[in-house]
Amino acid sequence: MTQVFSLLIVIAILSAGIQVYFMNQQIKSNIYEKSTPIANSIERGIEETDLASKMIEQQIDFKMIAIAKHIGDLLQTQKVENIKNEQLLKIKKDLNLAGLTIFARKDNDIVAVKSTDVKDIGFSTKSYGELVYRNMNAVLKGEEPVVQEGYTDKSILVLPIVKSGSHKEQPLFFKYAYYHPPGSDYIVNPFIEAQEVYKFTQEVGPGRLISQIEQRNPYVKEISVLNPKVFKNPSLEMNFYPPLRKVEHGDFKYQTKEDVEILKQMVDHPVKRISLQKVNGEKLYKVFLPINDNRVIYLALDYSKMTTPFYKYSIILMVSSLLSLLVLFLITVPFFNQIYENIQRVKEQIQLLADGDLTVKSRVKDGSELEILSNSVNKMVNKLHSLVSDTREQAVKTQRLSVMLEAEASQSVEKMYELSTETTIQSREQLHEIHEFLDEIEEVLNTLPNDENTKAIFDKMDAMRQIANDRTATTTEMTIQLSDLLQSLHGQSKELSNIANTLLQQISRFKL
Template sequence: MRRQFLIRILSILLIIALISGVVQIYFMNDQINKQINQEAELIARGIMRNIQETNLATQSIEYQIDLKLVSYSKYIAEKLKGKEAEEITQQQLLTIRDELGLAGITIFKETESKDDIVGVVSTKNQEIGFSFKKAGFYEIGKVLFNKYKPDLPSATFTDKNIVVLPIAQAASHSDKPSFFKFAYYHVPESSYIISSYIEANEVYQYIKKVGPNTTIQQILQQNGVVEEIAVLNPKVFANPSLEKQLYPPLKKIEAGSFDLETSKDREILTKSTIKKESYVEEINGKKVYKMFLPLDQNRVIYLSLDYGKMSAPLYRHSIILIVSGFLSLFILFLLTARFFNRIYENIQKIKRQIKLLEEGDLTAKSEVNDGSELEKLSKSTNRMVDQLNKLVKDTQDQATKTQRLSVLLEAEASETVEKMYELSTEATMKSREQLYEITELLDDMGNILKPYKQNENIGNIIEKIELLKQIVNDRTAATTDMTITLSDLLQSLHGQSKELSDISNTLLDYMAKFKLS
């Protein structure tokens, strides 16, 4: 029973431990995913905030430059007022350029075939012959020539006859990467467009310095779990040819790196509508947590984290919890086993006591001192044993006395019966002898008086003699009956005393089976 109970307890505790472990692992994985997601989103939000701040600063700086370029373009138009494109010389443009401190000025004119707009005069020879069509600006030029306000969402400034483009690398400066800001102004009532531009390398470098690349590098250096961060352009992933066009300048990766690119990533980035997505992917035997968070319509923040490094502390903590849980359950089992063993041993003590009581040992007692209900039961059983012992001893004493008295009674009854038998026999014989003598006497008297029975007095005497004979017979019979009845009574008393003696002996035999103190 004890073994069966301990096996059941151990089985129940193992089941509890198993269920607890499974539940902990489930919640641990859920907690790991939540924590990783929160950290990833926190980093992404930080990058997003940096990009927004950079954009705000860039927009503010570019707006000031835009206004300056607009005023410069109108000033140039005023200087060249009344001249056709063919009448404008490079020297005139160089003078105005130096006066305004510009990087360069180019005059663009529509070709004779009316299918392109090209540079005809410029402060830099490489700008001459530059084609709007090849650069992708032809539609902008046509709008300007038609005296409309250009509808160009990517432009930093637009107004009637003028458009200012964001800082970009100049297509005509292929010798080394140079960044400029261009303004295109169609002079009213003229056949040309003035392109004035300023060098924006410093502005570009400033934006690059405070932009997302710097923030990404800082995060990568400070946070050991971050694998990659990038600002991606989904449009370019959907249409890679956009990366080759000059304007607007588009790149797949606007900032950061995207070396862990997979087909699943491309599938996400080429969707028509991109929502926040995250998943765990194994790359080169390493688990990586990836998140894609839309920044705006054209940009997505990509973030990849080392899933193993991030989950390791939580896994360690969870393993410690699970091991401590198993250890606690094992200690609980040991305590339960010890507690049950003590209870079992105490129960066995009481069972052994009851077994001995069944066998007639009224000296059997149990010692249980655990302060539990079993101790109370043991003490109660011990008191019952003491009371039974006393009761059986008293009963035995009384049975002994009863046996002794019954033996005496039997002996005396036997002797009395014998004496009564002798007396009754003697009395019966005497009474019969007397009856015979009296009867004979009365018969003789009757025979003597019979001849004189006619005499009234004699007749009365004869009747009285007959009556007397009857009385004597009755008295003799009564004496005999009483003697017989008394003899029977004494014999019955003798039998009962013998039976009482047998009962006493039987009771003593039973009492002898008990072990008494």
């Protein structure tokens, strides 16, 4: 019973281990299932927001082009030195601009020489990269600049919303237009605050969607849209154009070194990544899902809130399984005990049978194969009992007959020995008498004349001697052979008696 209970404990432990393994797999699958719709929603939100923002920006682009050309007409000069700051301030106020800057060539650079904001004066296009300078140079020459985004035409460049290059202490985002009035030596740069697009993005864009998702899902700690390229090359965030940020939308407060390494790897290998981390005492599942435009949607999920239901379910399942095993154990123990007892009965019967007890019987009445086995063994015992009993009876008879035969053979040998001795003596006496008689006849005949008749008589006398010798020898030989036969019979009867005794001794080991 102890072994069976131990086996049940081992089964319960193995079952728990298997459940934990599959539970972890289910958690990962659940994370993927829950994170994928969120990522898809955010991706759709980004696409919709980008589309709407581009439409708004397009309208602003046309407005900025008209404003820039109008400013060129208002300045009414082709020389930058003729432009006064008072003119710029008045135009800014009249047109409700965020600012107005005049760019002109200075040495081998194009810089801001006049502006409504003194912070902009001295701004160097080369300081923000060769691309910025090259595009500004194209505008100043009356050519069409080449940019990936924004509106361009000959002598005109309207950038997407970008960060101001001169406001270092507090980043500000503006919409910039660059226009070269025909025949002038300067570039008009009016700009407005990108409040309309920014406000739209904040109200209906990914940031708003992220906030709603975080409120609806208690297991979501934070969501953000990240740019892996900026994490791999942080200097991109300092570029004037195109505007790049590490965190484009949402928060990234739980950032770790491992996250940064994952994002760097996703630049070249944009595949889904899941990482289990402990940050500030909180255990988090972090999910990184790549989307279009080299962006990554990042989700930080509360590990405890996500796994608690699974662990509760697993505990309930394990307890239920253990209770089921215990109930099964209690139900099956009597059954197995009965089987064990029946096996022991048959085992004891076979053990006693091996020890020579041919009277032992087993009583198994459970209707199983053990009952069939018990009946078969009982039949075998009965047959062995009958066989050994019959063998013992025959051995007893054999022993009794062999003893009688041995006694009679012994008496016959003695009688034969006496008879042989007497017969031999008589034969020798008769032979001696015959020889004496023939010798006497021979003496008489020697006195007679030696003729043919006498010689014939001598020959017959020699023949009679030979016959008498042969008969005496034959009688002696027959007596000896008969004696040997009786002695052999006596020995064989004794051997048979010994065999019968040995067989009876062997049979005596059995209990009949």
